[in-house]
Amino acid sequence: MTRREWSKLMLTGLAGFAIPFTGFSQPGVVIGLQTYSLRDRSLDEAIKAMVQLNIKSCELWEGHVEPLELQWKRNSTPEETSRKKELLTEWRNSLQMSYIESVRGKFSKAGIKVQAYSATIKDNISEHDLELAFRIAQALGTDTLTTSGTVSVMKRVDVYAQRYKINVGMHNHAHVDKPNEFATPDSFERGAKGLSEYIKINLDIGHFTAANFDAVAFIREHHQRIVCLHLKDRKKDQGANLPFGSGDTPIKEVLRLIRDNNWAIPANIEYEYNGADTVKELEKCIAYCQQIITA
Template identity: 35%
Template sequence: MKDHNISRRRFIGSTALAAAGVAFASKSTFAASLFQAKPNSKINGVQIGVITYSFRSMPGSAEQLLQYILQCNINAIELMGQPAEAFAGMPKRESGEDMAGYFKKVADWRASVSMDKFKELRKMYNDAGVTIYAWKPNALGAKNTDAEIDYAFNAGKALGVTHVTVELPTDDAQTKRLGEFAEKHKIYVGYHAHTQATPTLWDTALSQSKYNAINLDIGHYTAGTSSSPVDFILKNHDRIMSMHLKDRKYHDGPNAPWGQGDTPIAEVVKLMQKNKYKFPATIELEYDIPKDSDAVKEVIKCREFAAKALA
């Protein structure tokens, strides 16, 4: 009995120590996570970011996107509208609901929604070390109401952005309209172009408001003009709010893995470094993802390409 009691006491003691060890390890792990190094993609003076569109092939909630961004060691982003609006509770389209009715429901929601969830999203990202410098809501079109456009800018403020982004309208009246809203809210509009880009494409919009600006895509510019975007950047750098990085080939050629197309990505980021341009350079993953890879792995490769150029 004596030996049995000793064995039992030893068992209880060792179990308690083991439990304490597990508890200590768990607390240590948790504490370590609190002090984990923040992401950093400001590389030798150049802010490299990513647009969350790059992760469109993967599940895309705001929380999931944040994890991808952290895995890529990126600390600044352009956020697409859908995940932010889903996080904020935008109504979903019901089965069989006609589009006109759904658009009206969304417009009404945008006109009345609280900004609290957008502020919560910003805090979640900021606490993880990620800032949101731009967002691209589907609320800035000619058919969107004035209330929706106000909403887009107010949500942008709540997210902490310096600018919203939108495809460059073909109607000059719409860029004038957006410029007026931008001036009212003191948040810039970065107009994005595809292969219709020319050296003078943005001139009218830029002349309409100091808050009308450029969201340049150097891949599309290269493909559309069959020329380098460097001269355009040198001329217009003070009106560029952010710049998409991708590699495309001349003559409206396809997207390519970085370094395999005609877009001078390395030259452009070195130019940003040399001239101390402050606007972010945004990775936009558009080339086909290899079968043995995924979007996170490819964005990491793009970041490494930029880092090597800036070394």
């Protein structure tokens, strides 16, 4: 995102409550949305909900670009999963960038900046699909790709990151028992070791807390490498996802750390706990963040 784009976002307000803009040196806190939060609806319905919520910046989940019905789901049978993969491969092989440009147009019309594109990149990904993720990000007009990848795939990812000049944020979960997944500070270091400056971090502070690591200390030390955050609230010791303010995740401390240091790190809400209504729960999440950064 350019300085001019950032300034424009701050002047218009993000999610309706950005800190008042007083110059680029004090950009405030960008509260955006990981659109996976709206996984219960189509792209058009998700954009409609974001407009309703006054969201102005988002991290676009691949499930809102690719056919929603072909995304992986828990409790699917092996046969269902295999068939979905076949159909998704066919879709990707026939994809025209004109479709992605039309998606970009929808966000532009709604006044929403696509801050990053979020794609799944694992060891078994084909070269075609790996490069496609970068082509999609480029066509969406963003210079950032986030991925729940693996440590061992990042060398392949870096080839395209350098070619397309797109930053890649390694996204963590709490799977500390799986050394090839991003979960620990060490896994981030191993994932980026020997690679270009384009390989960065998309820190999920909820998962980081559930894995019993200190998000505040990590952000303070590595803020220059972080392309965006995921905001969610979880308990320590692999605890559950909970409504904001109910878990152990230091959301308040993290948002104020970013605010007080004027760090240009977008903080994207990712709604994962079980609530009655997605939009109503997101309204609560937004209000919680608003109270923190305006106090």
